[in-house]
Amino acid sequence: MTAIEPLRRRHTLQLSEPAAGFASRLAAVNGRPMNMFLRDMLIPPRSIDLGDREQVEVLARIGGADPAELLRCTPYPHAKTGFHYLAGEVIGYRAINRTYFRYCPFCLSEDLEIFPGPDHARPWLRLEWTVRHFRSCSRHGVYLRSAAPVRRRFEPFDFSETVEELLPTLAEARSGAMQAPPSRYQAWLRSRLNGESTGGDWLAELPFYAAAEWCEALGVSILHPPKVRTAQFTEQDWATAADAGFWVATGGESRIQAALEQMNQTQKETRGFWGLRDTYGFFYGFLQKTVGDEAYEQIRTLVRDFANCTIPIEPGTDVLGVSIDSPGVATVRTIARATGAHDVTVRRLMKRKGLAEDALSDGLRNHRVTVSTEEIATVVSKLKGALSGPQVSKRYGIPRTHLDALIAIGALPTVTASEQVAYAKHRFAIADVETMMSSLFDGTEEVLDPTSRQLPIRETRHAAGTSLHSVLSMVFARKLKWSGRQAGRSDYSALLLDADEVTALVRSEPPMSNYRKSESADAIAGMTPLAIGPLLAAGLLKTTMEFSPDARRLIPAVTRKSVNSFRTRFVCLGELATNAGLHHKQINLLLRGAGIDPVMDPSVAKVWFFNRSAVEAATDRDPYFWQYDKAEAQALLSSK
Secondary structure (H helix, E strand, O other): OOOOOOOOOOOOOOOOOOHHHHHHHHHOOOOOHHHHHHHHHOOOHHHHHHHHHHHHHHHHHHHHOOHHHHHHOOOOEEEOOEEHHHHEEEEOOOOOOOOOOOEHHHHHHHHHOOOOOOOHHHOOOOOHHOOOOOOEOOOOOEEEEEEEEOOOOOOOOOOOHHHHHHHHHHHHHHHEEEEEEOHHHHHHHHHHOOOOOOOOOOOHHOOOOHHHHHHHHHHHHHOOOOOHHHHOOOOOHHHHHHHHHHHOOOOOHHHHHHHHHHHHHHHHHHOOOHHHHHHHHHHHHHHHHHOOHHHHHHHHHHHHHHHHHHHHOOOOOOOOOEEOOOOEEEHHHHHHHOOOOOOHHHHHHHHHOOOOOOHOOOOEEEEOOOEEHHHHHHHHHHHHOOOHHHHHHHOOOOOOOOOHHHHHHOOOOOOOOOOOOOOOEEOOHHHHHHHHHHHHHOOOOEOOOOOOOOHHHHHHHHHOOOOOHHHHHHHHHHOOEEEEEEEEOOHHEEEEEEHHHHHHHHHHOOOOOOOHHHHHHHHHOOOOOHHHHHHHHHHOOOOEEEEOOOOOEEEEEEEEHHHHHHHHEEEHHHHHHHHHHHOOOHHHHHHHHHHOOOOOHHHHHOOOOOHHHHHHHHHOOOOOOOOOOOOHHHHHHOOO
16 A cells, blocks of 8 residues: 655644544645545545545545544444444434534634634634534633534535634624533533543443433423423523533432422422423433433433332323333322222321321322322222221111220221221221121120120120220220120121120229319319319310229320329419418418419419429528518518
């Protein structure tokens, strides 16, 4: 092969200068249009446009350049239509500007000062000016301007020819250049094209084109509403979106998921169907269009998994190429539809179980209140075909009052978690009711002819003079030695109990552990029964429900703990008067003189009581505190 001697008139190949720009500059410095120059050198212009390896090497030798470096910076077609290889990376669809280029007017001006030769042959084409994702000059901090070269079929654009047209307006272009902020996104892309390591960030695992386009698409969704029209975007809009998306994407899965959750929260405030495209906007549409490209599979998997865990999806829905057969999220509406329960019933159930508390407290609509299907799966399975209270009563022969008692003692759980809710519309899983009935008749003896003292629960209760709660608690706690079932029957009323055995157990029950309201006044020295109500309302005394052996039913009782706490913290005027041997008016005058006031307004509390610690501190300071001298006490009060 004949050695090729470099041309005498040439410029040195610059860092990241592609073959098309190098050829144009080499032609210009030798006074020829690029297409004619290449034909003079027996190089088909089309081969440079396609990055033909052999012809690019010939061009490099003619221009005295390193063929390997020129090849590295020259794009050539990839097997995918519209894709290119460049610098060892795959550049995306139409991401190489083959019919136009962008430029920085300040860079052109600097080139004019640095290089010799004709003016239009001095500036050189930067690789970044031909890649769509670069929109600003990192050296001068301005947005790039677009140039429109003459288009010739099957030929690369003539860079130097276009520069010659730009030179007369270069000063105007510099003065009109828009300032651009530093772009970490472009710096990262430049490092990839230069073959430099970009570190262990999440994007480094993706092909160049997938990382670049994903950042831009993600940024659009972050900064703009879902239905934004990108056709109206300026280059500045795209640049801003790319940097926003890059910041999120380099944070890895956690930061991407945080951005997706923010989009979820925005969508929750809207009405209508909750769709993935309406939630995630532009980037979701982009992932749908590229669903056949394996380069985006890591991104699709991340988005799909997160969406399935946070957004209600109908079973069988195609989400980025995968059918979702087991949705990870349910809403009030989907649960109601699946179980046949009313929306209000489902909302109340979720509130009682502490699910979706924030969404419920914010008053979000039924199709926006979400809960994990895993959390709600058991409830949903039980709620399907669940029975209402009247249905249970009718099917199993359980009177409503007995049904309420069974719920109260914990023998029959509700699907709606409404055991503690007064007048609730309970629902019961058939399996739970069957389990309760099985437990009710466990160990019973079949009876053909009951005696006069072998009675159903209702009659046993009256015979023993006790409550339903007490009798049922004995049954389920297995306290009874004998229980029977009328032969041929399995309904609730078929259960027989020994009335005498139940009566004996009732009479052996221990007394109440807490105080009746009337007893609580006697337990606090100086207390009046009239004060119990106000003190309960103020929260200074507490009540609980306790079975009363005398009343044979549950009654509200003042807790012994709250009474003891009151006696420790407070002292009544009556107690002080008794202990000091003084009239209550005298006691009151001495306390006022010491600056000790009642804890509550006596007209509201119906009793005078004080902080015991304040009274004890006053008597500790003055051993003669309770020695009453009217004149001295009045004088002390007047001095306050």
